[in-house]
Amino acid sequence: MSQSNRIPGGLIDRSGTLSFTFDGRSYQGHPGDTLASGLLANGVRLMGRSFKYHRPRGPISAGSDEPNALVELRTGARQEPNTRATVAELFDGLSAQSQNRWPSLAFDALAINDRLSPFFAAGFYYKTFMWPAAFWEKVYEPIIRRAAGLGSLSRLPDPDVYDKGFLHCDILVIGAGPSGLAAALTAGRSGARVILADEDFRMGGRLTAETQGVGGLSGADWTAQALAELSGLPNVRLMTRTTVVGAFDHGIYGAVERVSDHVPVPAEGKPRQILWRIYARRAILAAGATERMIAFEDNDRPGIMLAGAVRAYANRWGVAAGRRVAVFTNNDDGLRTAADLRAKGLEIAAVIDSRKGEEVTGSAGRLGLRSIKVRDGSGRTRTVECDALAVSGGWNPNLHLTSHHRGRPVWDEAIAAFVPGPGGPAGLLPAGAAAGHLTTHGALKTGAKAAAAALADLGHKAAAFDLPEAEDAPVSITPKWHVPGKGRAWVDPQNDVTVKDVKLAHQEGFRSVEHLKRYTTLGMATDQGKAGNVLGLAVMAEMTGQSIPETGTTIYRPPYTPVAMGALAGRSREKDFKPTRLTPSHKWAAEQGAVFVEVGMWLRAQWFPKPGETHWRQSVDREVLATRASAGICDVTTLGKIDIQGKDAGAFLNRVYANTFATLPVGKVRYGLMLREDGIVMDDGTTARLAEDEWVMTTTTANAVPVFRHLEFCRQCLWPDMDVQLISTTEAWAQFSVAGPNARRLLEKVVDQDISDAAFPYMACANITVCGGLRARLFRISFSGELAYEIAVPTRYGDAMIRALMKAGEEFDAVAYGTEALGVMRVEKGHVAGNELNGQSTALNMGLGKMVSKKKDAIGMVLSQREGMVAKDGLRLVGVKPVDPSQPLTAGSHFIAMGKPATAAHDDGWLTSVVYSPHLGHSIALGYLKDGSARMGERLRTVNLLKKTEVEVEIVSPHFIDPEGERLRA
């Protein structure tokens, strides 16, 4: 189709041609077009269907406030719903589809809703779908969602990447129209660091859309000159396609830069969009203003547009919204549209000026405007044939960002609009049309003035800004909100809210602005009320007989325009959702085919499958049996390590651990239990005394950071007088457990010193060397219950160390074991871990009550003695085995006495950890059982109502293996 509505002029590049499709039909446009201007140039006005009534809709605006022309852009995984055609930059090959229609845009079966509109008035679903209640979720809501909707999702992963970034500036200028440019020039010339951000791909704001010049140049030329100067200033950063979407605390602004939305596919490695966090010492809101509609019957037909938009399409894009255009206005600005179009040679069918008592009372045309009905001052009605109607109901300053800290706008009678009020974000200065100065002169002047004020605040001297000559005509508006009539007159076109709906809300008592909004959904569409909020408020004011400011104000929340979820996620998605920590033996473990498990951010080897092993249990059983039979090696680097020094380190440990540490001799390790202030166990681990004033604490993997933070709190806030210094060394040392009866013989092959039982007994520690001189640390501690050691080397040697240990272990058939085997062995030995350290258990519960020393004070000691926490028949850690060894146990099962019903009233505790013990040949478990230590040998049921299992068990000691500890002292 030819570009039948393309007219001369405009800021498009006619030397280039872009091909695009809309609903499968091919069209052509030019670089500089938006999808909306391209379609209008081709005579396409119908671009969408409305949300509720499926009314045919075309664009009413030429900017980001567009409520009607919402389309799906692109196809496949890049399909993007709800894109405003008015801001979608045209590119060659662009594919766009209309949405919320079936089977086609021209014939939409759901337009039946429009006929049924009496049933769909405000609040209809609250009233209609009340019964039966169960139907809401399953029946009504899915149907309504299908019928009333926006675009559809591709349901495919977004193939593009989104960046996040951080910028700093003295002055952020939001909007590059006349006020923003004047502000940026003033600030930029003064040497301040300036960011000028504009949501459009072409800077200039209304200067690109108006015919009035600035300083003797056309608006576009003056803009080009200003931008040329600004781009030459190294202290100024110009950001097009960048929408400042929110004002946050402490001068931080959020902005979305659409880097690649205007190309078919982002270049390799380049982001689709960037979410910027801008740290601005001051900001100038020069976001302009949005024109508003006048409500009259059937004011939503394609072809009925805002007057400023009709002018912009003609002046900026060389597009005639219609060949025969009527203008309906309540202010002088609307008259400019008539003048500009006439100058372009277009026919003006009528100018209806409500200030003269004329008004438009209705429209006709099924899929696009054909005619309007006009009533003159004497009450006579006539029909005017036209294919476009340009409506101006006045302009609303784009004050949205000033509301983001709950600043409430105030009413300005002179322009009949809300302007920014007090209480906006500190350091944000509105200027130009955003501040209610609607003339070009006013915009330039207040932009420069705001910049000068911001500069003065920051201690800069403002450079001169010679105000160029520009139009300064008075606004001359006489408010006209809606034309009374019987039919439906749209207030919020995107959510299909009409004057009748506002009246109904009033009639039913929903008169406060907040109730009006929620009852009618006014302003709750993706345009966040840009099109309809003020109009709706004005209609409500008429109903109540109050003034608009008495009726209420409307405020806005971030984001200013919709933000893609991808931009909010940034790079943090899928495998990059969070960083990954790799153990020092990771490379080696991967070579062995280890199966890894996420433990916090760590990846740990879970087990090491051998050829022929088809089930994880085979690998884990083998690792356990081999370790208990000879030797096993496990990377335990992930346990937290905290270096504690200072002359008060021992006393410090006495206070943070429930048991005594200060008496620990140099060269020894002790198991410690750390309590929270409330007496519940926080963490456990061993602490070694390497020197008189140097200790190394180990924590559980999960609590490495919380424990360090807790210790720093104790050191800095509770006892600042203590001489204690802390630093994490978790990452600095690669640490391996070597366990099993042959552990010592294995280690003797790599350790340079004597580690015989006499020289290095159970719970010894020392600085040693390995493999001919490498600094290392050795601890004789055991989690498995076997003769065991932990050996640490500087992390860069961790890979070499595991290889050396495995080689040394060959003659003993030593195995590597993972976290599963580690877990099996600790349960067999009866050691507590995360499942037992569950944040609600005391030392007494764990059978470790004697560790809480009464001889000294320590965090949690006092509160651990509270009544109820020391009950003699409280929960105690027990071992559990099935009466029938062939029966597996289920973690989380609850203890129920034989013959008692499985109810909470008879709940005697639960199984915390369950493993299969290859050593014993059956399932075993640890659990917390009421009065457990007195119930050894008792038979109970373990019932799991979720998994529907029930197993008869016998209560036994939690030490399934070597209860006397002979092995670890061997």
Next chain:
Amino acid sequence: MPEHSLKPLTPLGHESPETVTLGPVTIAEVVDIALASLAVRAGRGGDVATAARKAGIALPPPGHAAAGDPWSAFWMGPEMWMITAPCSTHEDIVAALKPIFGDAASLTEQTDAWARFRVTGRDLPRLFERLCGADLDRASGGQAIRTTIEHLGAFLLVREDGAIDVLSARSSAASLHHAIIAAAKSVF
């Protein structure tokens, strides 16, 4: 250097440091610098300052680093610095520092707790503005900036020659490296 049979790996898991060049930017693993934390013991600030001065170790103010030969340092927290020296001569760095500071400071080996990437090239602020909130346009040589990159705590040491050393936890070196590379591809 002690004689032993073990071969080290770099934080990225290689036998020798990896260097990647993307457009104008080069990102290189640096592994030949030993680190030790120095924390002043209670009431011993004067002793530490004197000992440091005598040994030629400059202890810079908050937010700064001081380069020297063989000792360099950057500020980590109140009365706490990271002291660095070449690995080739000071592999056992705590053993070398202990005689200087005695019991006036707590010294802890940190060499292998950290990964260090040296980022060189032009327009580095444009790269780092996609990674962290540090204001590098206003940074000058000798600054040590504590920041966060992709959830990871990091120090940026701004060198006199304009290069930036990024220090972060060793175990997540691959994630950090991936983030820097991705940002470089994105920017350049």
